[in-house]
Amino acid sequence: MIYIVRHCSAEGQSPHADLTAEGIVQSEKLAEFFDELEVERVISSPFIRARRTAEPIADRKKIHIEEDSRLAERTLSSYAFEDWLLKLEDSFLDFHLKYEGGESSHEAMERVCKVVDELPDGSKTVLVTHGNLMALLLRCYDERIGFQEWQALTNPDVFRVHVSDHGAQVERIWKEEALL
Helix, strand or coil: CEEEEECCCECCCCCCCCECHHHHHHHHHHHHHHHHCCCCEEEECCCHHHHHHHHHHHHHHCCCEEECHHHCCCCCCCCCCCCHHHHHHHHHHCCCCCCCCCCCHHHHHHHHHHHHHCCCCCCCEEEEECHHHHHHHHHCCCCCCCHHHHHHCCCCEEEEEEEECCEEEEEECCCHHHHC
């Protein structure tokens, strides 16, 4: 059982961007959301906004946050495109499309799927990551996930992926009402 979490509202996109005041409140609500769910591990992207999202969950569960750089957000390009949204959409249409200094969707998927592949059978793990990478990780288990599903993600967001011998079942379990 894997819970894939997109970080809470953040001040920006850099690895050092922290949560906003709203994001800090969201992280506490997110931790409450996980109170009823059995969790053995919390693994986070090294980016500040992801770690700060993971901290309240780990604190409430009294477990240590593991950090894995493979959960860091995908770099689309080292160049700041004005039309980055179109470039991102194109990268969902052509999984091998790679911009200068960036990572293709295929490469990012391979990287992040290895995190899940290394989890022991029966593991109940929370993975805290970022929107683009989250969509690509979900696509590892449901090939219908693409650009439109990425656009529909919220900050935060939570999907449950149940992996078994019969395949994987992907379910969005986060409800916006959880923040109210």
